[in-house]
Amino acid sequence: xxxxxxxxxxxxxxxxxxxxxxxxxxxGVFRFDFVLNxxxxxxxxxxxxxxxxxxxxxxxxxxxxxxxxxxLVVIFLWFASPVSSHLIGRLEVTTDEELENxxxxxxxxxx
Amino acid sequence: MKRKNNAxxxxxxxxxxxxxGKVEMKAQPEYEQKEGExxxxxxxxxxxxxxxxxxxxxxxxxxxxxxxxxAAVIFCITLISILLVNVSWLPHYGxxxxxxNNEVSARxxxxxxxxxxxxxxxxxxxxxxxxxxTFGESNVLFIATVTVLxxxxxxxxxxAPAKPGVEVYSKAEDDMTMTxxxxxxNDRIYEPKNDAILQKVAGFLVPIIFIFGIYVVLNGHLSPGxxxxxxxIIGAGLILYLNAFGFEKTERFFTEKTxxxxxxxxxxxxCLAKSYSFFTGANHLExxxxxxxxxxxxxxxxxxxxxxxxxxxxxxxxxxxYALFRKGGF
Numbered sequence: 001x002x003x004x005x006x007x008x009x010x011x012x013x014x015x016x017x018x019x020x021x022x023x024x025x026x027x028g029v030f031r032f033d034f035v036l037n038x039x040x041x042x043x044x045x046x047x048x049x050x051x052x053x054x055x056x057x058x059x060x061x062x063x064x065x066x067x068x069x070x071x072l073v074v075i076f077l078w079f080a081s082p083v084s085s086h087l088i089g090r091l092e093v094t095t096d097e098e099l100e101n102x103x104x105x106x107x108x109x110x111x
Numbered sequence: 112m113k114r115k116n117n118a119x120x121x122x123x124x125x126x127x128x129x130x131x132g133k134v135e136m137k138a139q140p141e142y143e144q145k146e147g148e149x150x151x152x153x154x155x156x157x158x159x160x161x162x163x164x165x166x167x168x169x170x171x172x173x174x175x176x177x178x179x180x181x182a183a184v185i186f187c188i189t190l191i192s193i194l195l196v197n198v199s200w201l202p203h204y205g206x207x208x209x210x211x212n213n214e215v216s217a218r219x220x221x222x223x224x225x226x227x228x229x230x231x232x233x234x235x236x237x238x239x240x241x242x243x244x245t246f247g248e249s250n251v252l253f254i255a256t257v258t259v260l261x262x263x264x265x266x267x268x269x270x271a272p273a274k275p276g277v278e279v280y281s282k283a284e285d286d287m288t289m290t291x292x293x294x295x296x297n298d299r300i301y302e303p304k305n306d307a308i309l310q311k312v313a314g315f316l317v318p319i320i321f322i323f324g325i326y327v328v329l330n331g332h333l334s335p336g337x338x339x340x341x342x343x344i345i346g347a348g349l350i351l352y353l354n355a356f357g358f359e360k361t362e363r364f365f366t367e368k369t370x371x372x373x374x375x376x377x378x379x380x381x382c383l384a385k386s387y388s389f390f391t392g393a394n395h396l397e398x399x400x401x402x403x404x405x406x407x408x409x410x411x412x413x414x415x416x417x418x419x420x421x422x423x424x425x426x427x428x429x430x431x432x433y434a435l436f437r438k439g440g441f
Contacts, residue, residue, distance in 0.1 A: 076316075083312045090306065 011059040018053030025049060034102045035092045039085050046081035050074060228402035228411035229332040238337075238414045238421075242385045245338075249381065249421055252428040253374050256435075263435045306355070313355030320348035328422035332414045333406065338421025345422065346429025353430070358438065367440070370427050377420035384413055 021044065028041025054074050058067040092099075099105060114120055121127040163169070202209045219236060227235035237245050324344035331337030353361045391398040403410030434440070 076319075079312055079316055083309055086308055087306065 007059060007062075011056045013056075014059065015053055015056030018049050018051075018056060021045060021049040021052060035096075036089055036103065039088050039092075043081055043085040046085075047078055050077050050081075224405055227414065228405050229414050230405050230411075231332055231334060231337075233335075234332045234337050234414060234418070235411070238331075238417050239412075242413075242417065243389070245417075245421065246378075246381055246385060248339075249378060249424045252424055253378060256370075256374075256428050256431045259432060259435050263439050305357075309355045313351050317348050317352045317355075320351065321345060324348060324422075324426070328418055329408065329415070331418040332411045333408070338418040339425055341418075342422035342425025343429060345426035346433075349426065349430040350433045353433065358434075365430065370431055373423050373427050377423045381417055381420045384416065388413055 025041050025045025028044070029038050032038045032041060051074050054070045058070050061067050061070070096102075114124075118127070118129050122129050163172070165172070206212075219232060219240070223232045223235045224230070227239040229235035229239070324341045326341075327336035327344060328338055328341030331341065349361070349365065388398055388400065390396075398412075400412040402412050405411065409415065
């Protein structure tokens with residue numbers, strides 16, 4: 001009984017941390033102006049937020065097949081989300097003609 | 112039979128086009144604006160911006176903005192409350208007296224497992240009781256691809272010079288058509304090129320996505336999933352592979368010919384198999400298709416092969432749409 005309560009409380013705290021990170025992500029996406037900054041905020045939610053939220057859900061559900069599936073979802077998103085952010089960033093660097101106004105560019109930069 | 116020699120019959124037998132000389136498209140003169148007009152327009156616009164959108168001094172505009180915000184909030188709250196009241200009048204979820212709980216769903220729930228052999232009752236419905244509906248859906252996908260093919264397809268070779276006698280009516284139309292070679296030279300269409308990170312990750316993820324899609328297709332009659340969702344997953348994997356490695360690598364195993372044959376074979380097999388099943392069922396004959404034990408992977412008669420057919424059609428359609436919209440051919 002007391003173990004159940006501990007599990008519930010720990011899971012809730014971790015899930016709330018994940019939701020907080022998602023809230024920060026949404027705030028950042030709407031608050032920043034430049035694409036790469038916004039992309040940074042959005043990518044944070046998709047990796048850290050998803051990871052922490054699903055760890056909370058795994059603690060809720062215990063050690064079974066569902067939690068294994070959630071773990072696989074976390075791994076998949078950790079592969080997919082940074083790569084898509086990288087592609088967005090690369091496209092922005094390739095296509096934006098006024099990039100110098102926003103950030104420093106090294107001389108040997110090859111987009 | 113002697114045929115009458117009036118305009119309709121002459122048109123019908125192709126001797127004369129009655130519309131020639133009466134209805135013809137004429138090229139319109141190009142629309143040109145004089146420089147003075149453009150300057151006038153720009154001045155007008157600048158005036159508008161200065162005088163009307165001057166928020167600091169224009170009290171009317173200030174008032175309007177305030178009222179606009181208030182009205183927006185009131186409108187949203189009214190809409191939300193109307194919708195909530197509507198929802199509260201809906202019948203309760205899972206109530207026995209709901210209009211959906213009629214003899215049809217009762218029949219599906221009671222004897223669906225015995226009649227179709229599918230543990231997943233939704234698959235039993237869409238691929239057994241209502242299989243021709245699903246057939247129509249697969250055909251809709253195929254026809255949609257064909258339509259996009261008609262609209263977006265580019266010529267394989269350099270476009271031929273205009274034949275003598277065939278006039279090109281508008282210049283814009285002539286410029287819009289792009290050949291494959293021109294499209295390849297256009298960098299934006301083929302972006303991003305050879306991204307090492309994307310290639311590494313795609314090489315790791317694409318096989319997993321394919322396996323997951325095949326799992327979803329093959330388990331359509333046992334668990335949630337089926338041809339449409341599994342096919343969409345496989346199609347997404349194909350698109351990821353295409354994005355990472357480019358058209359040259361995908362064309363080694365997936366070309367227009369492959370698409371054609373997969374769609375043709377899958378749709379024909381679906382049509383013939385289900386026609387046979389419906390024909391025997393309607394005439395109270397034994398179809399001879401074993402249902403197997405419910406829960407086994409090879410069970411529930413025709414549902415598994417039909418799921419595979421639908422999955423192949425959906426996967427090919429996803430990939431074909433992507434390739435056609437991106438390059439105009441595959």
